[in-house]
Structure formats: C-alpha cells, structure tokens
Amino acid sequence: MLCLGIEGTAHSVGAAVVSDEKGRARVLSNIIQMYRPEDGGIHPREAANHHAENVVPVIQTAISEAKVGPSELELVAFSQGPGLGPCLRTVATAARALAIKLGIPIIGVNHCIAHLEIGRATTGATDPVMLYVSGGNTQVITFFEKRYRVLGETLDIGLGNLLDKFGREYGLPFPAGPALEKKAASGTQLLDMPYSVKGMDVSFSGILTAAEHLVTKGARMEDVCFTIQEVTFAMLTEVTERAMAYTKKSEVLLGGGVAQNSRLKQMVDTMARERGGLSFVPEGKLLQDNGAMIAWTGIIMHKAGVRMAVKDTVIDQRFRTDDVEVSWR
Amino acid sequence: MTTDGKVIGIGAEAKLYLTTWRGRKVIIKQRGPKGYRHRDIDTRLRQGRTKGEGRLLALARLAGVRTPIIYDIDIKACSIIMEHLDGQPLVEVLEASGKKERKAILRTVGREVARLHKADIVHGDLTGANMLVLDGTVQFVDFGLGSQSTEVEDKGVDLHVLQEALKAVNMEDSYPEVERGYLTEWPSGKDVVERVKEIAKRGRYA
Numbered sequence: 001m002l003c004l005g006i007e008g009t010a011h012s013v014g015a016a017v018v019s020d021e022k023g024r025a026r027v028l029s030n031i032i033q034m035y036r037p038e039d040g041g042i043h044p045r046e047a048a049n050h051h052a053e054n055v056v057p058v059i060q061t062a063i064s065e066a067k068v069g070p071s072e073l074e075l076v077a078f079s080q081g082p083g084l085g086p087c088l089r090t091v092a093t094a095a096r097a098l099a100i101k102l103g104i105p106i107i108g109v110n111h112c113i114a115h116l117e118i119g120r121a122t123t124g125a126t127d128p129v130m131l132y133v134s135g136g137n138t139q140v141i142t143f144f145e146k147r148y149r150v151l152g153e154t155l156d157i158g159l160g161n162l163l164d165k166f167g168r169e170y171g172l173p174f175p176a177g178p179a180l181e182k183k184a185a186s187g188t189q190l191l192d193m194p195y196s197v198k199g200m201d202v203s204f205s206g207i208l209t210a211a212e213h214l215v216t217k218g219a220r221m222e223d224v225c226f227t228i229q230e231v232t233f234a235m236l237t238e239v240t241e242r243a244m245a246y247t248k249k250s251e252v253l254l255g256g257g258v259a260q261n262s263r264l265k266q267m268v269d270t271m272a273r274e275r276g277g278l279s280f281v282p283e284g285k286l287l288q289d290n291g292a293m294i295a296w297t298g299i300i301m302h303k304a305g306v307r308m309a310v311k312d313t314v315i316d317q318r319f320r321t322d323d324v325e326v327s328w329r
Numbered sequence: 330m331t332t333d334g335k336v337i338g339i340g341a342e343a344k345l346y347l348t349t350w351r352g353r354k355v356i357i358k359q360r361g362p363k364g365y366r367h368r369d370i371d372t373r374l375r376q377g378r379t380k381g382e383g384r385l386l387a388l389a390r391l392a393g394v395r396t397p398i399i400y401d402i403d404i405k406a407c408s409i410i411m412e413h414l415d416g417q418p419l420v421e422v423l424e425a426s427g428k429k430e431r432k433a434i435l436r437t438v439g440r441e442v443a444r445l446h447k448a449d450i451v452h453g454d455l456t457g458a459n460m461l462v463l464d465g466t467v468q469f470v471d472f473g474l475g476s477q478s479t480e481v482e483d484k485g486v487d488l489h490v491l492q493e494a495l496k497a498v499n500m501e502d503s504y505p506e507v508e509r510g511y512l513t514e515w516p517s518g519k520d521v522v523e524r525v526k527e528i529a530k531r532g533r534y535a
Contacts, residue, residue: 190367190370195374199453199474231370234365234366234370237365238341238363241342242342244341245340245341266365267365267366268365270364270365271363274363274364274365
C-alpha cells in the first residue's frame with residue numbers, strides 16, 4: 001500500500017510517501033519545511049500561513065522524490081491533532097482536497113501516536129515505553145490496557161518550549177536545542193536548579209525562572225546550559241524508568257525533536273542498560289515532526305479496518321493520546 | 330550497613346531486602362546510585378529522599394497511623410532499616426472478603442488516610458500493595474513518593490490514586506466507603522473529597 005502522509009501540527013509542514021512492504025515501513029520520501037519566526041515565538045496564524053504557502057510544493061516534492069505518480073497513491077493520511085488550530089486546519093484542508101481529487105480514502109492520525117508507531121516500525125522496538133519530548137509535548141506514553149496511555153507528562157510547559165523561551169532571551173537561534181547543546185558541552189559546573197518530579201509527572205517552569213536568575217547573577221552561560229540539560233534530562237529519565245518499572249516493560253523508545261540531543265540519548269540508554277533493557281532511537285528526520293510517521297500510522301490504521309468519511313476528519317487541537325481506539329495492536 | 334539477604338522487591342529507585350538485624354526480621358530499603366545522572370544530582374536526590382522518607386514514616390506514626398518502625402537510617406548509604414510488617418496486601422484481602430467485610434475494611438482505609446492528611450502527610454502511592462491488613466488494622470508502607478503538604482490538591486490526588494487502584498480491580502463501587510471513613514475521621518476533609526471528583530473529571534487516566 002502506498003500512502004501520502006501530511007504533517008502540520010506546529011512549526012513544521014511535512015509530506016512523505018511511505019509504502020508498506022510485508023508489514024515493514026519503507027520511507028520513499030520525507031520532506032520537512034520548518035517555519036522559523038524572525039523574532040519571538042511561533043504565532044499560530046503566521047505558522048499556518050507558512051504551511052498554506054508551502055504545503056503544495058512540499059507534497060509535490062514528496063511525490064516526485066518518491067518516484068511515484070499521484071495516481072499510484074492509495075491513501076492520504078494527515079495529522080488530526082493535537083496541535084495549533086490554524087496549522088491543523090490548513091493541513092487537513094490540503095489532505096481533504098487531495099483525497100477527493102484522487103478519489104482515495106483519507107485518515108486522520110494522532111500526532112503523538114504517530115511518533116511511537118514510526119519508532120516501532122523502524123528501530124526494532126516492539127512494545128516500548130516512549131519518552132516523547134518536543135516543543136509542545138513532553139509525555140511518557142505506552143501501550144497499556146488496550147490503549148496508548150499517557151503515564152506521565154509535563155504539568156506545565158513542554159521541554160522544547162522551555163529551551164526555546166530560554167534561548168530567545170539570550171539570542172540562541174530557534175529552535176534553541178542544538179545551540180544550547182553546543183554551549184552545554186563546554187559547561188563544567190553544576191549550578192542550583194529545582195528538580196521537580198511528582199510521581200510520573202514533571203514540571204519545568206521553575207527551571208526557567210532559576211536559569212534566568214542565574215544568568216542575571218553572572219553565571220557562565222555554558223554552565224547554565226549544562227545544568228539545564230543535566231537537571232531536565234535526569235527528571236525525564238527518572239519518570240521514564242518509573243513508567244517502565246510500573247508497566248514491567250524493558251524497551252524504551254525516544255521521540256520528538258528534543259530527543260535528537262545526544263546527552264538525552266545517552267542518559268536514557270544508560271538507564272535502560274542498568275535495568276537490563278534496551279533503548280531505541282529513530283533516525284533524526286523521523287524524530288522530528290514529519291510526514292512519514294503520519295503516512296505509516298495511516299497505513300496500519302487502514303489495514304486494521306479504520307475508515308473515515310470527510311466529515312470525520314475534523315481537527316482536534318487537544319486530541320488525547322488515550323482517546324484513540326487502538327484496533328491495530 | 331549490610332544489604333545481604335533476600336531481594337524481595339525492585340522498584341524504579343530502590344531495592345528491598347528481607348534480612349535479620351540484631352535478631353530482628355527487618356526490611357532494608359536501599360536507594361542505589363543511578364549511573365545516568367550527574368553524580369551531584371544523584372547524591373542529592375538519593376540522600377534527600379532517604380531522609381524524607383524516614384521523616385514521613387516517623388510523622389505518620391506520630392499521627393497515629395501504623396507504619397514500619399525505623400531502626401536505623403544510613404544517609405550516606407541511602408538505606409533505611411525498618412520493621413518487617415506482617416499482614417496481607419489490601420488487594421488480596423478485598424478480593425477474599427465478602428461485601429460487608431470489604432466495606433468495613435475500606436472505611437478503615439479511609440479513616441487512616443484521613444489521619445495522614447490531617448497531619449499534612451501525603452502518601453503519594455496509595456495502591457493495593459502499599460497497604461497491609463493485619464487483624465482488621467490497616468498499615469501503610471512505602472512512602473517513597475510521599476511528601477508533606479497542606480494543599481487540598483495534593484491530598485485529592487492521593488485519594489484519587491486510591492480510587493483508581495480500586496477501579497483496576499473492579500471495586501470502584503466500594504469507593505464511597507473510603508469517603509465515609511475519611512469524613513468520619515476528618516469532617517473538614519470535605520473539600521478534599523470534593524476535589525477528588527474534580528480530579529477524576531479531568532480524565533487524565535480515564
């Protein structure tokens with residue numbers, strides 16, 4: 001089955017063609033176009049404008065790079081939520097138009113679950129606990145009692161959001177993660193920052209305040225970045241381990257743009273090994289928001305018999321992970 | 330401090346050993362190092378939590394709730410030697426009981442949780458295995474996720490975890506007995522009971 005997946009929940013619009021070959025995902029193309037605000041944060045309407053301008057060329061590139069004809073496509077999948085309303089609506093409109101024009105079925109996909117499914121399809125993980133860390137989302141998700149469940153999550157802001165807010169104050173380019181990681185690499189001193197874990201949940205807002213305070217007091221930027229990473233990643237690794245112990249699972253999977261950070265990967269891997277488990281990380285492009293994960297999840301949903309009429313494709317800004325009936329596992 | 334003996338539990342952050350110490354049957358709870366995190370964070374967390382748990386166990390006893398007696402705490406080694414409690418896990422007792430008996434036990438559970446909350450102690454993990462029943466008394470173990478708090482929200486979450494634990498064994502119908510016991514012991518805990526309804530509605534785990 002050949003599926004075109006369109007992603008557009010936040011700052012990135014993406015399209016990909018994925019084929020299902022004997023139950024394995026084959027990514028034929030995976031195009032991502034990221035909206036980078038000139039200054040300030042992401043304005044939902046500006047991001048949606050960006051997506052509206054770019055969604056057609058991105059789809060065209062995805063189709064031509066995959067070396068398929070539009071008439072060979074058998075399914076259109078799109079990110080139905082959660083995410084920014086204007087962005088979701090833009091991408092959903094494109095997906096509907098394409099499905100109707102080509103006369104093929106359409107499927108709306110939960111963005112968070114798509115991160116997990118592409119990990120399962122490409123890394124060898126079979127039944128993992130996923131630590132999903134991006135700009136807007138920070139969650140620990142796993143398949144438990146017939147659904148994908150959020151066992152733990154941030155009680156305030158996503159970790160990527162914290163990094164971007166901090167980065168914006170001190171002139172790091174958006175997204176701030178990579179620049180912050182570089183600075184952290186030459187940090188040596190662990191400073192004082194609040195470590196806030198409640199059961200399987202985490203909280204980051206106090207860290208932002210503490211970090212800004214430290215900079216004001218003259219701490220080295222490198223040390224502040226180093227401490228932000230050491231503290232927040234330790235918090236995430238701890239709640240992930242707790243979720244693994246609770247569900248008695250031995251695999252951990254990373255997802256989300258922030259998971260491209262090598263220190264986070266290292267911490268999660270060490271944790272997994274110390275408890276006799278294994279950690280899995282999809283390749284960089286599949287960690288970010290991308291169309292391939294949407295296409296693949298669309299395929300497995302379709303194969304499991306999920307069908308949607310156009311009227312079922314209304315977007316859901318607060319689409320909960322555990323709202324999805326998982327018929328394919 | 331020795332950690333010989335039989336490992337009877339491995340949690341995410343600690344191991345439990347069953348052994349003898351000065352002729353007594355004891356549990357040693359040891360928080361081992363985690364290689365993934367910065368050594369300073371690791372030491373601070375393990376020592377702080379060991380201290381905190383020791384404090385909560387003692388405070389709970391002062392509040393009249395049965396918890397293991399602490400025989401020794403080794404902050405450097407991050408271990409607590411405590412009394413081994415006899416008794417059967419709450420879940421097993423509930424499953425083996427008739428309806429009337431079950432109600433009585435859950436009222437006792439509610440009363441004891443109210444005693445903790447009245448003293449601003451939040452257990453943090455009120456699941457079936459952390460309450461042991463012996464001759465009709467309910468004893469509490471594992472305050473590893475506990476805290477001291479005056480917040481209605483924290484106490485509400487505490488009760489909600491218990492409600493969810495009952496739901497997991499299809500006994501949510503009996504949850505009102507917990508509320509009854511709770512309010513009998515602590516009438517002004519009404520706002521906590523009300524908050525649980527609100528927390529359940531948020532539907533995080535539904």
